Amino acid sequence: MVGQALTSVAIVGGGPGGLGTAIALSKLPFLRVTLYEKNPEPREAGAGISLSTNAWKVLDLLGASDGVKGGSKSNTHQRNAYTGKVLSVVQNPENSEAHHRGAIRARRTRLQSALLAKVPEGIIKYGKKLVFLEDLPGHGVRLVFEDDSEVIPDIVVGADGLHSIIRKALFKDHQLHFTGNSAFRVLVPRSKLSHIPDITSTTAWWWGEAGHVYLSDVDDEDESADPLFEITVRSYREPDIPGKTVFWGIPATNQKVGSRVENFDQRLKDAIRAVPEGEWREFATFAGPRLDKIIGWDKIALIGDASHPLSGAFGSGATFAMEDGWILARALELTHSAGLPAQEALEIFDHIRSPYYAKMYRNLDETKAKMQQFKVENTEFDAFLKAKIDTFLYGDKDFIHKNDIEKVWKDYLLTQVRSK
Known part of the structure; x- marks a missing residue:
């Protein structure tokens, strides 16, 4: 790398997605990575977080899985909240003896701590609340923080959550x-x-x-x-x-x-x-509605809730965000090795992840339509609840909870080889 300028990357937001992205990108020697977090110290809002096969896959890739433990979800009951009647009991196959790790519910702080431990020292800057950003064609993105400090990175990763200021700047008509x-x-x-x-x-x-x-x-x-x-x-x-x-x-x-x-x-x-x-x-x-693209200005990538404001509909948002960051790192690695501009990496990232989120939106729409129709046809509450449980919780969600993000990347590379 002697004589070559490093590409600067600013990650905005220190949640699981931002931290996971920092881990993945910091392993690439041609990048200079900085994460900007608005809070003055590490802080995680919420209570528990669900982790399943898809989470373990990406946490393994990030080297952070050993630091996460929680309560097993091997025995899950569904009940009528008024009567307490048990409507369904599911023994999660992931929690069988054949699997050394299964579906768990963990403290959100546990996941945060495991990821923080893998972020190289000096990358995170605390007390940096983003208040303004501006496209500087040919130069990068100007980021202005509440403390009046400014930076101009080459690439920006918007990991700033559901109410993303970066998404608002890129897509002004998008409303939550x-x-x-x-x-x-x-x-x-x-x-x-x-x-x-x-x-x-x-x-x-x-x-x-x-x-x-x-x-x-x-x-x-x-x-x-x-x-x-x-x-x-x-x-x-x-x-x-x-x-x-x-x-x-x-x-x-x-x-x-x-x-x-x-x-x-x-x-x-x-x-x-x-x-x-x-x-x-x-x-x-x-x-909010689905975004047609989750990149913008040829230098910004949105990840996690910033890219797909689904309001936690699938209970796997932190995993989605970490998957986003890992794929972005692979795309940047690929284009750098081929001597291509970073813009090409963002296009690859969008090509892989946008259709995945589109599938989630379609799943939600289809589930909502099914439940509305079932409610019209059935007046018995327990029957409606059973249908809701079977459709919303236990319908076809393998594309989410069993997603193997490493295989997704390998499949993409294979399609590129075949297309040449």
Whole structure:
């Protein structure tokens, strides 16, 4: 590399996607990588995060899988939230003895810590909130931060989440909307809930007409004498607040959360009452239409929620973002070795990842249509719930949860060889 200028890359956002991208890109000697994170220190909002085959695949590629442990999702129950009736029990085949790692629910902070440990020292700059960006044709992208500092990298990776300022700059007409859904999340010691029947015994979804409750371990029992347990209360019909754009991780009272489950089974109400006051956090969900392209200005790539504002519809958003970053690294590596400009790498990245997200949007649309039709044809609530469970949770999602991102890249290379 003597005598050759390094290509500078700015990653905006220090969530799992940004961290995973920093790990993947920092291994390429022709790049100079910097990650800009708005918070003054490492911080992860939320509670638990689900990791399955697709997550383990990309975490292995990033060298971060050994640092992530959590609660097994081998035994998942689906229940009627009003009666407690068990509608479905699934033994996850990934958690069989034939698999050394299966589907788990882990603390989000565990994933963050595992990724942070693999990011080379000096790459992350904290306290850097992006407030403005400008295309400088022929020169790069001017990034301006809240502290009035500026940088002009050659390439920008927009890992700045659902409310991405970078996406807004690239696609000015793209608008998000409040979905009407809010999630109230908390992690509490399992011991505070273990006296309540059927609450901590399995991973479980308790389904209601206007919301549901999700329960799961987030710790490996072998690691802790009193492992943490997640409760998520999701409400489907929250009032829209004019002007509300970001409502993420704000405190919620026990009374507010309890009011969303006042008609649910007593066991759920008891579990919510057992949470110490001040622990709940509220997360309002937003979504937007699919982007035709997830690159722009010939030098910006959007990853994760910035590229596909799906409002967490598949419970695998962090994995999608890490997959994005790994594919971008492979594309840059390929074009550099061929002496091609970085613009070509971004086109390859878009060629691989845009159709994948398009398939997710189609899946959501098809599922919604099926459920609307089934609701018209069936008035019995348990039957509707069973159909919802079978379609939304256990329908054809292998293209997501069993995705092998390394094979995706190898298949792309094979198609290129065949086309020549």
